[in-house]
Amino acid sequence: MAAAPLSSDQLVGILRDTVVALVRRDGVDLSARQLGVFLTCYLNDGAHTVRGLAQELNVSKPAITRALDRLSELDYVRRKVDPSDRRSVLVQRTVKGAAFLRETRHIMTDALSSNKAETSSRR
Helix, strand or coil: CCCCCCCHHHHHHHHHHHHHHHHHCCCCCCCHHHHHHHHHHHHCCCCEEHHHHHHHHCCCHHHHHHHHHHHHHCCCEEEEECCCCCCCEEEEECHHHHHHHHHHHHHHHHHHHHHHHHHHHHC
């Protein structure tokens, strides 16, 4: 039997619980833009560039650069000059970034479980 799709209220609740857990945990917080850039780099395959991220997220290149500056400071991403086009910079994943993604997945899984339990108890 397939699980029923989540309602928009449930999805927003999971998002809220996830963001709150990320804010409460020890460590730094990411802005929505930084988190969007991070997740795009980690969840979408292929090489990522500032230009490509700006197009995909529909924000300016300077906004992407600022987000990447912060993500680089945290060692969640690394920049590398593209050997095939020295004018372009590639964004690479890091071990620390992969660990942050794993932690975020665990937090979201917990938020999903909590949300499902709350929904079941209301029935």
